Amino acid sequence: MDDQATSLRKLVQGKSEYAAPAPAPNAGGEMAGGRTIPAGNASVVAQPYTAPPIRPLPTFRAPPPPSIPAFQPAFQKEGDARIIAVTSGKGGVGKTNLTVNLAIALGQEGKNVIVIDADLGMANVDVVLGSVSKFHLMHLLKDDISLNDVLIHGPYGVNYISGGSAMERAVEFTPLERRRLMDKLSACGEMADIILIDTGAGIGRNVMDFILAADEVVLVTTPEPTALTDAYAVMKAYSNYASNKNMRLVINRVYDESESADVITKLQRTADRFLKMPLESLGSIYEDRNVMNAVKRQAPLMIAYPDTLAARCVQSIAKTMVYGGQHEVRWGWRGFLQRLLKFK
Numbered sequence: 642m643d644d645q646a647t648s649l650r651k652l653v654q655g656k657s658e659y660a661a662p663a664p665a666p667n668a669g670g671e672m673a674g675g676r677t678i679p680a681g682n683a684s685v686v687a688q689p690y691t692a693p694p695i696r697p698l699p700t701f702r703a704p705p706p707p708s709i710p711a712f713q714p715a716f717q718k719e720g721d722a723r724i725i726a727v728t729s730g731k732g733g734v735g736k737t738n739l740t741v742n743l744a745i746a747l748g749q750e751g752k753n754v755i756v757i758d759a760d761l762g763m764a765n766v767d768v769v770l771g772s773v774s775k776f777h778l779m780h781l782l783k784d785d786i787s788l789n790d791v792l793i794h795g796p797y798g799v800n801y802i803s804g805g806s807a808m809e810r811a812v813e814f815t816p817l818e819r820r821r822l823m824d825k826l827s828a829c830g831e832m833a834d835i836i837l838i839d840t841g842a843g844i845g846r847n848v849m850d851f852i853l854a855a856d857e858v859v860l861v862t863t864p865e866p867t868a869l870t871d872a873y874a875v876m877k878a879y880s881n882y883a884s885n886k887n888m889r890l891v892i893n894r895v896y897d898e899s900e901s902a903d904v905i906t907k908l909q910r911t912a913d914r915f916l917k918m919p920l921e922s923l924g925s926i927y928e929d930r931n932v933m934n935a936v937k938r939q940a941p942l943m944i945a946y947p948d949t950l951a952a953r954c955v956q957s958i959a960k961t962m963v964y965g966g967q968h969e970v971r972w973g974w975r976g977f978l979q980r981l982l983k984f985k
């Protein structure tokens with residue numbers, strides 16, 4: 642039997658003997674209705690989302706977006722936000738672009754979303770959004786700064802909070818500082834249905850703190866061998882330390898469906914064999930120059946190029962997140978904050 646190292650080597654060399662199963666056909670389904678923000682939460686302005694006009698699907702030259710499981714209404718208790726950390730092993734695989742565009746796509750599905758930019762070294766959610774944040778999370782430690790000041794109502798209905806590098810100091814916070822952050826941030830949990838956290842790459846302490854505190858983790862990788870081995874390192878660290886293993890995959894920059902199915906199968910097989918961890922796929926995103934064009938225009942892909950291949954894939958991933966199966970909010974936002982801020 643192969644040992645772990647041999648299998649990994651095969652994985653990155655594409656020599657797995659495993660035959661990828663044919664992807665499941667797409668399934669259609671019902672869309673959820675919108676939800677309003679509970680009264681009394683003044684900090685998220687419930688502006689009606691002005692969605693771009695939905696253009697009819699053209700005679701699309703490209704293959705259909707990757708398979709979406711049969712849509713079922715997801716179970717989610719009122720008042721409990723889903724906390725989803727978007728992470729990767731290797732840097733530059735598309736986390737920030739996915740997070741921002743996913744926030745827009747989830748908004749189009751009627752969800753209230755808050756994005757937390759927790760990539761402490763290279764925070765750039767605002768660059769992709771084409772917006773500017775004056776304050777970040779750590780400004781909340783000051784008496785005169787409230788959640789309203791740090792929660793940016795960005796363009797296209799995306800609400801976001803910039804993490805700021807001082808979050809690295811989380812372990813050094815005094816009890817008073819922890820309490821202050823906790824009190825000021827708590828309201829986010831009632832304002833949002835989904836809180837997306839754009840983390841940095843790798844298995845450093847900062848990243849692990851975020852992914853271990855979240856209810857769900859989306860692991861992004863590209864099909865490149867280096868990205869796959871780094872993704873495996875994250876899977877392994879997560880599987881070692883997470884008390885509630887809930888990690889799902891997104892393969893970015895794929896050229897065709899068979900490449901996507903192949904990578905998903907290899908990672909799933911490795912996760913199953915060596916980590917005994919289920920690893921569902923949320924879908925894949927095609928290599929698409931429009932992603933870069935959108936960044937250059939400083940307008941998110943979902944807005945600048947809504948009918949392109951990559952945008953359709955993000956839309957499909959958002960639908961899978963919302964309608965694909967059941968979602969148990971285990972810790973929610975308060976639990977996330979308690980774990981992150983190291984409350985006992």
Ligand SMILES: Nc1ncnc2c1ncn2[C@@H]1O[C@H](COP(=O)(O)OP(=O)(O)OP(=O)(O)O)[C@@H](O)[C@H]1O
Nearest residue numbers: 732733734735736737738842894927928929932933
């Ligand atoms: N599907 C895609 N097709 C083509 N280019 C892409 C795609 N996804 C992302 N890119 C490009 O990859 C680059 C990196 O994307 P992004 O900044 O989202 O990655 P990241 O994982 O957040 O990086 P970092 O680890 O530095 O935070 C960007 O220049 C973007 O244009």
Ligand SMILES: [Mg+2]
Nearest residue numbers: 736737760765
């Ligand atoms: Mg990033």
